[in-house]
Amino acid sequence: MLCLRLRLRCRALSQLLSSSPSASPISHLLGYHSRLLSAAAPVVSPNPSFAVEEYLVSTCGLARAQAFKASVKLSHLKSPSNPDAVLAFLAGLGLSGADVAALVARNPQVLCAGVERTLAPNVAALTGLGLSRSDIARLVSVAGNHFCCRSIVANIQYCLCLLGSYENLLSAIKRNFYILSSDLERVIKPNVAVLREFGLGPCDIAKLCASQPWLLTCNVERIRAMAVSVQGLGVPRGSGMFRHALDAVAFVSKEKIAAKVEHLKKTFRWSDAEVGIAVCKAPQVLHRSKESLQRRSEFLISDLGLEPAYIARRSVMLLYSLEGRLRPRSYVVKFLKANGLLDPDRDLYTAVTLSEKVFMEKFICPHKEAAPHLAEDYAAACRGELMANFRFT
Numbered sequence: 001m002l003c004l005r006l007r008l009r010c011r012a013l014s015q016l017l018s019s020s021p022s023a024s025p026i027s028h029l030l031g032y033h034s035r036l037l038s039a040a041a042p043v044v045s046p047n048p049s050f051a052v053e054e055y056l057v058s059t060c061g062l063a064r065a066q067a068f069k070a071s072v073k074l075s076h077l078k079s080p081s082n083p084d085a086v087l088a089f090l091a092g093l094g095l096s097g098a099d100v101a102a103l104v105a106r107n108p109q110v111l112c113a114g115v116e117r118t119l120a121p122n123v124a125a126l127t128g129l130g131l132s133r134s135d136i137a138r139l140v141s142v143a144g145n146h147f148c149c150r151s152i153v154a155n156i157q158y159c160l161c162l163l164g165s166y167e168n169l170l171s172a173i174k175r176n177f178y179i180l181s182s183d184l185e186r187v188i189k190p191n192v193a194v195l196r197e198f199g200l201g202p203c204d205i206a207k208l209c210a211s212q213p214w215l216l217t218c219n220v221e222r223i224r225a226m227a228v229s230v231q232g233l234g235v236p237r238g239s240g241m242f243r244h245a246l247d248a249v250a251f252v253s254k255e256k257i258a259a260k261v262e263h264l265k266k267t268f269r270w271s272d273a274e275v276g277i278a279v280c281k282a283p284q285v286l287h288r289s290k291e292s293l294q295r296r297s298e299f300l301i302s303d304l305g306l307e308p309a310y311i312a313r314r315s316v317m318l319l320y321s322l323e324g325r326l327r328p329r330s331y332v333v334k335f336l337k338a339n340g341l342l343d344p345d346r347d348l349y350t351a352v353t354l355s356e357k358v359f360m361e362k363f364i365c366p367h368k369e370a371a372p373h374l375a376e377d378y379a380a381a382c383r384g385e386l387m388a389n390f391r392f393t
Contacts, residue, residue, distance in 0.1 A: 052077050056108075059087065061101035070108035083111040089119055093137045107144030118148045125153040135166055142173055146180040154184050159216070162192065164206045172213035182217040190220045198227040198246075199238025208243050212250045226250055229257060234276025235283065245283035252286075260286050267297045269308040278315035285318050295322055304330060304348070314349045326352060328381035332363055332374070341367055 052074045056067035059080070077083065090100050103110060113119055126136050139156075140147050156169065159179055163169050173179050182188055195205050195215070209215055215223060226249060231237060235245040249257055264275050264285065278285060285293070296318050300306045311317065320326055329351050336342035342363075351363060364375050 050078050050080060055080055055083065056104065059083070060104045060111075061097050062105055066105045070105060073108045074111060077112070082114075085115045086111050086113055086119070089115050090140065093123070093140060094133055095137050095141065099137075099141050103141055103144060109145050110148070113145075113148045118150075122147065122152055126156065129153070129157055129160070131156075131166070138170060139173070142170060143177060143180055146177045149181040151182070151184060152180045155180055155182070155188065158184055158188065162202075162206060163210055168206070168210045172210055172216075176213040176217060178217040179213060187220075188216050191216055191218070191223055194220055194223045194227065198242065200243055200246075204243040208247055211247050215250065218251075229254060233257075233261070233279045233283075234273075235280050239280070241280055241283055245279060245286075248283040248286040257286070263290055263293065267293050268301070268311055270312055274309060274312035278312040278318075281313065282315040282319055285315055288318065292322075293318065296326070299326060306348075317349065317352055320352060323384055324382055328378055329359065329363075331381055332378055335371070335374070336363065336367065339371070341370060 053067045053071040056062045056070055056074075057064060060067075060083075062070060087100065090103070095103070123136055126139070127133075131139070143152075146152070159172070160166065160169050163172060179188070192205060192209075195208065200208065226246060227237070229249055230242060230245045233245060233249075235242050261275055264270060264278065265272070267290075268274075268278075270278065299322060300311055300317070301308065317326065330348060333342065333346065333348050333351050337344050337346070351359060354362065360375075364378060367374055
């Protein structure tokens, strides 16, 4: 369904670009800006004694410390003329005084942007892509100086199609501003092509790039190396878990991945093949801390007596909370089997992976009469207040 929405959005954006109205939105926006600026600020002649730091405090709303730091990057300004024009333009977009102050504090050079040359044309073109003034105002607040890049419109059009929604795009830009300024044809598209080469479809690419936006702008060979390392872990390209595994190892060095694999082998007594099986089933185990994995190993192998091969084939168990799910549910299963209320061959894994609601329906509620304290004891175990001492009567 997401893939279909991506294709429909891309088609709609292309139609918007090809069917722009005869009246130029740029001209309209520039006219609006000119009227706003003439009303908001008088014409200012170059002033050799223009005090940038004071301007940042009195006009832009920066704190004195912020203004001092920002003024270093604006020392070439000799007049408030261009900054006034930028401030008027930002106000016209709907940015509040607090928004403008935060933007200028992070990106002082935005006050040097050309309104007619850059800002207004970019806003007009983004409006043509279907973005609202509110959307654009939020983008400006996040993008800062990168909003002035000539590549911004083409990059946003492409990445909006790729990521599937404006919210996904904005979230990605917050974490990687270079999405707006990187070369679309030489960097972003080739990176996406490599992901496709390793079997990822549009939906997987959208989810992966939303989670790891640096994949869109890093060196293409680095992406290829990451994908190859995933295959080296035993996850075949094109498999359903390849995207999750690539997410898990993205921007992690080969040395750290190798160290994590060795720790898994030692902690769970796994062979290389069993590590591959475990990672294929639950790539996120590579994110777990050594302490977390050690505690789960002690419980599953030492306390419950589970075989390492069994855990490798069901490594999803390692992603669940030890105190909030693994321990309490294992105690319930153990209690029910010990008292003849559950088939001795019933698999613990089934009980662990069920949602809380379904677990209650299948393992707690049917035994209200035979074990009236079971629900109470299970709840206490989930809180860590009671361990394996469940009451039968």
